[in-house]
Amino acid sequence: MDRFIFLTIDGLARGAVFAAFALALVLIWRGARLVNFSQGAMAAASTYVAYSVTNATGSYWIGLVAAVLSGLAIGGLTERLVMRWVDPTQHLNAVIVALGLVLVIQAVLGVVYGSEYRPMDVPFSRSPLSIGDQALLSPYDLFVFGTVLAVMLGLGYAFTRTDIGLKMRAAAFAPDMARLLGVNVSRMLTLSWALAGAVGGLAALLVVPTELGAHPHATDLVFVYAFTAAVVGGLDSPIGAVVGGLGVGLVLSYVSGYSSSDLSAVVILGLLIGVLLLRPSGLFSRATARQV
Known part of the structure; x- marks a missing residue:
C-alpha cells in the first residue's frame, strides 16, 4: 500500500505539469482550431529566457515573470509573423509549418546556449513532506498544483464569463460571422497564441528544473x-x-513503478489511440462545432 500511495502522489505531481502544457494546447485549439506542434519548442525558448534572467538577477520569481512575458511575446509574434500567412483551409500546411518552427527554434537555442544541460533551481524544497512513515507531496509539488489550478480556473472563467473569451471562441468557430458582429478576428487569434505561449512558458519552467535542466530538447517528451x-x-x-494531464501522470507512474519504464511510451500511445477510436472529441468535450 505504501508503494501505491507513493506512486499515486508522484504521478499526480508529474501530471500537474502535463496538465499545464495541455492547457496551452487547448488555448490554441479554442482560438485557432489547430494543434500547435511547436508549443514545446516555444516553451523551451521561454525557459532559456528565465534561465538567463534568473542568473542575471539571482531571483527565481523575476525569472518566472520573464518566462511568462517571453512566452506571451513568442506566441504573439509566431502568429503575426508566421502562422498568419498559412492558408487556414489547408490544415496540413499549419502542421508542417509548426514542425518547421520546432527545428528552427531548437537550432537557434543550440547555437546561442549550446547543447549541454544547464541546471536550474526551484523556489521550494523538493523533499517530500511526511506523515508518520508515509512520504507525501513536497512543497514544490504543492506550488505546482496551486499554479496549475489557478491557471485552469482563470482560463475557464475567461472563456465562459468574459467578452474577450467569447470573442476568441467566436473568432475560431465562425470567423466570418464574428467579423459581421464587430469582432476583430485577427486580434483574437494573436491573443490566443500569446496566451498559449505564456501558459506554455510557465509550464516549462515548472518541469524543466526538476529534470536535468534547460536544453533545446528538454520539453520534447513533455x-x-x-x-x-x-x-x-x-x-x-x-x-x-x-484531468487528462493528471491521468497521464498516474498512468506513467503506475506503469514505471509496477512494470518497466520502457513500457510507458507504449501504454500512453495505446491510451491515445483508444480515446481517438472510442471518443475522438475527448472525454470531457461537450460542445461541437456546427456543420453548415
Missing part, C-alpha cells in the same frame, strides 16, 4: 505527454486538459 492529455480530456475543455 509535449508528447501533454498532447495525449489534451486529446484524452478534450481539446476544447480546460477541465479536461487538467
